[in-house]
Structures are given as C-alpha cells and as structure tokens.
Amino acid sequence: MQQYLQHYAENDIALSEHLQGNWQQVICIPAFDEDQYLTNLLERLSQQETLLVILVLNSPDSKTDSAAEQATKEYATRLRNTLQPVQTIDAHSTLLQLNTQSSHILLLERYGLPASEAVGLARKIACDLACQLIADKKVSSQWIHSTDADVSLPADYFAAQPDATAAAAIYSFEHEDNPDPELNRSLRRYELGLHYYVCGLQWAGSPYAFHTIGSTLLLNAKYYALVRGFPKRAGGEDFYLLNKLAKTAAISLLDSAPLILSGRSSARAPFGTGQAVNKISRLSVKHEEYTYYHPQCFVLLKQWLQLIPALENQQDYEKLIADKSLRNCLRNMGTAKALLHAQTHSKNSAGFLRHMHNWFDAFRTLKLIHCLRDAGLNSVSLQELQSQQDEFGFIRSALSRRSGFNRE
Structure with a gap:
C-alpha cells in the first residue's frame, strides 16, 4: 500500500497528516448538484457511530453546467453553516461534526475537475485519502465503502461481513420506482438487462460475473492500492476498477438487504442508469423495442x-x-x-x-x-x-x- 500512496495516489492524501480523529469505518461519496439526495443520505449516515464520511463535492471544468456548479457550492456553504465545524484544514477541506457519536464529514470541495476524468477522479480522491487514513491507523477497518449521493442505504449496510480474502465485495441492489409510468417501465427493462448479463456470465462460467456499479462497492484497501485505485474517467470507472481487482482476488457478493438506487433519468453521465432510462424511453416513443443479447x-x-x-x-x-x-x-x-x-x-x-x-x-x-x-x-x-x-x-x-x- 505504501508504494501506491507514495507514487500514485492523489495529493489529497496529505490531508491525513493534519486530520484529527479516529474512526471505525469510512465511506466515500462524490457528488455534483445532488443536494436533495445528500440531505437524506447524510441523515441516514448520522445514525452511525465512529464513521467518517469523505464527501467530495465536485464539478467538471466544462462550462456547460455552471448553474449546477453554483448549486453545489451553495450546498457546501449550507453544510458548513448547519453542521458544527471541528477542523478547517485548508480553504477547501473542512471536518464537520455529523452526530454526537464521534462521526464526522470530511468535506472536500474540488471544483473544476477535468471533464474527461470527473467522477472517476472524484472517487479516486476520496478512496485514496481513505487508504492513507487506514495506513495511518486513523480508520480501523480495512474496507472502504464507495457509494453515491442518490442511494438509499439499508439499515444493515455497515454490518455486512465481507470475505476477508476478497479484493472487493458488492452489495445487492434494486432501483426505486419512478413515478412516471413510462420511465418506470424503461427502468425495469434496464435493470433486467443488468441481471440478465450477469446471470448469463455466471451460467457460462466467467470469473467476471458480477455487477459493476460504483455505488454498490466495498473495497479492500490493500487490493485497491495494488491495482492503483480508481481510473480517472468520466464514466465506467467502476467497471475498469473491478476488472483489475478481479485479477488479484475474488469479488464477493454481500449478504445484506439491497441498496435502493435512484430511478431518475439523466443526461449528465455518459453511462449508467440515467442514460439507459432515457435511451429506452426514446425507443418506446418510436415504438421500438429495447433488446437483450441473444x-x-x-x-x-x-x-x-x-x-x-x-x-x-x-x-x-x-x-x-x-x-x-x-x-x-x-x-x-x-x-x-x-x-x-x-x-x-x-x-x-x-x-x-x-x-x-x-x-x-x-x-x-x-x-x-x-x-x-x-x-x-x-x-x-x-x-x-x-x-x-x-x-x-x-x-x-x-x-x-x-x-x-x-x-x-
């Protein structure tokens, strides 16, 4: 792990040296213009003891979504004004009190990330820092939780027991219903496609038969460092990370209640649920069928x-x-x-x-x-x-x- 931290990790890991506190678990969350989801997620996380939430509020350097960037910055301001500040590390990094059970939010504001790297870089910043905190024994668990702002976590999320020898573990998931009947129909088609592909790989005997969704991951810090962390990509970073991890050790499935993923449509990310729902809905308008691999x-x-x-x-x-x-x-x-x-x-x-x-x-x-x-x-x-x-x-x-x- 030390070789990775010294030569390949993002510079943000230097924050660990100045960070005051010790935690049992760490969860990493990138977010861009998702304040309506973050409020609910942080409320759920506030019920945990000795948890560190590494929240990377970010935006791409493209100027096509300046209103969303401004909304993200305003949310950061509200968060700092609402929660008690514990430590101001620098102008863009603040430790906030999440609850009275020694849980905190490390708020990292990283605006203007290269658009070609965006979410992958945001995930890497958070998980690299989590690795450093584990190496510095400021986080006792060897596992890094990775999720998204628009996910609803089950009550037993942190109680899940991964295989200690696995490179990563994956939570089961379901998509929440979309109130629009047509979009909901599209969402169900998409979710079936995800399960159909993985079931087909399992039946064929592939060692890569697992879902690759960034919000459902539990990463073994040792193996995360071994494969040099998240790829800095605007999409598909979860797929390529798990592809590398599967070559080092097993990818296991966690026995827990499913995560509930957002069923919203979106045009922001190049891959994933939002784009898929839009695509399937457009096919429906044209009276064309969404299809599945033969x-x-x-x-x-x-x-x-x-x-x-x-x-x-x-x-x-x-x-x-x-x-x-x-x-x-x-x-x-x-x-x-x-x-x-x-x-x-x-x-x-x-x-x-x-x-x-x-x-x-x-x-x-x-x-x-x-x-x-x-x-x-x-x-x-x-x-x-x-x-x-x-x-x-x-x-x-x-x-x-x-x-x-x-x-x-």
Whole structure:
C-alpha cells in the first residue's frame, strides 16, 4: 500500500497528516448538484457511530453546467453553516461534526475537475485519502465503502461481513420506482438487462460475473492500492476498477438487504442508469423495442471458456471451435498471440489458466459478446427472451430478480 500512496495516489492524501480523529469505518461519496439526495443520505449516515464520511463535492471544468456548479457550492456553504465545524484544514477541506457519536464529514470541495476524468477522479480522491487514513491507523477497518449521493442505504449496510480474502465485495441492489409510468417501465427493462448479463456470465462460467456499479462497492484497501485505485474517467470507472481487482482476488457478493438506487433519468453521465432510462424511453416513443443479447451469445461464450483449460499445449485452437462466428471473433481479438504468451510464461496448469483469464477479462468478455451480436446473433426482445426461459435457466434467473416480467 505504501508504494501506491507514495507514487500514485492523489495529493489529497496529505490531508491525513493534519486530520484529527479516529474512526471505525469510512465511506466515500462524490457528488455534483445532488443536494436533495445528500440531505437524506447524510441523515441516514448520522445514525452511525465512529464513521467518517469523505464527501467530495465536485464539478467538471466544462462550462456547460455552471448553474449546477453554483448549486453545489451553495450546498457546501449550507453544510458548513448547519453542521458544527471541528477542523478547517485548508480553504477547501473542512471536518464537520455529523452526530454526537464521534462521526464526522470530511468535506472536500474540488471544483473544476477535468471533464474527461470527473467522477472517476472524484472517487479516486476520496478512496485514496481513505487508504492513507487506514495506513495511518486513523480508520480501523480495512474496507472502504464507495457509494453515491442518490442511494438509499439499508439499515444493515455497515454490518455486512465481507470475505476477508476478497479484493472487493458488492452489495445487492434494486432501483426505486419512478413515478412516471413510462420511465418506470424503461427502468425495469434496464435493470433486467443488468441481471440478465450477469446471470448469463455466471451460467457460462466467467470469473467476471458480477455487477459493476460504483455505488454498490466495498473495497479492500490493500487490493485497491495494488491495482492503483480508481481510473480517472468520466464514466465506467467502476467497471475498469473491478476488472483489475478481479485479477488479484475474488469479488464477493454481500449478504445484506439491497441498496435502493435512484430511478431518475439523466443526461449528465455518459453511462449508467440515467442514460439507459432515457435511451429506452426514446425507443418506446418510436415504438421500438429495447433488446437483450441473444442467449446463444452466452452459449458460445461458455463453449470458449470450457475450452481454455484444454489449450495449454494446443497450438491451433481454431480447429477445436466449430462455430465460425466464434472463431472469427476470437481471431480478431488476438487470441493466438495471447495463447502463445500464456503457454510460454506458465509453469503449470494453474498459471496457464491465470494468464488466460487475466487476458480474457471483463472487457474482452463484453467485446466478444458484442462481436457475436454484430456477426449475426441479433439481440432479442423481452417477449423473445421470455419464450426461451425454459431452455436457458439463466434467463429464468434474471427474470425472477424482479417480479412482473413474466406477466407482460
């Protein structure tokens, strides 16, 4: 961890040296123009004992949303005026009393972040500082909670017990209902798509079968530092972080009540719920269907994953693959080169598998699914998906995650 903190962490970790206090747990929250959600979240967090909330109020350096930036700054002012200040570290970093049980908010105001890095950088600032506080023994838990302002946390959120050997753990989730019936319908389609993809990966035997939602993460500080923290991206930072973490240790699922995620539409982030709801709603207006990956994509993925162990001493892997589209997709991804590298750099079968699965990671898995789709396995409608649930158990598993789909 020290190497990461010394060479790769954000400069904000220097705040730890000046910060006065000790806490049992830490939670990291980036926020931009979300005061209506933050008020509720902080109220829930105020019920916790010895908790440090690292709140990074931020804005992108693009001038397209100056009103939102001003609203964020005004919220910071209200927060400082409402809560008792404990310590002013610098002009943009203030420790505030959250409750009488030794819980605090470390308010970091970081406006004008590069638009291309935005939320990823905001998450990294908070989690890097959390790492430093853990290293300095000012936070006793080795786990960093990562969530968002518009999430409703269950009562047992901090009581969840992660596997101590895991690189990260993931909370289960549901999206709250949207009061607009059409937007709510779109939201349910999107949530089904999330579960369907992960259920398909699980069925295929992928080691990357987990959700990648930044507001549902519990990060092991040791492994977070090992993979050099959150990527500084305007979107997808959660996906790429978990993709790296999964190559170091297990990603486990927490046994707790689900987090309730916001069901609002939004155009701010390039990925995620808000954009997906907007997209699905636009399709509905045009009387077009939102579609899901063809089940056969996961069948072919499973065939490939089951073949990998047999390739340790195999030079021509393509002759073992009957499906032409699968052969072409794997060839275009550079599989032959990756296979040769794994064979020449592995001392045993376990090492070979590790090399191959580190190469064929979450990103390449998604890339293969997209390639198979574009090669002719056209995506299917909800009705088509429902009609195949008896044939594919992973479809039934996905549909069962939310009630109502089998009645539409």
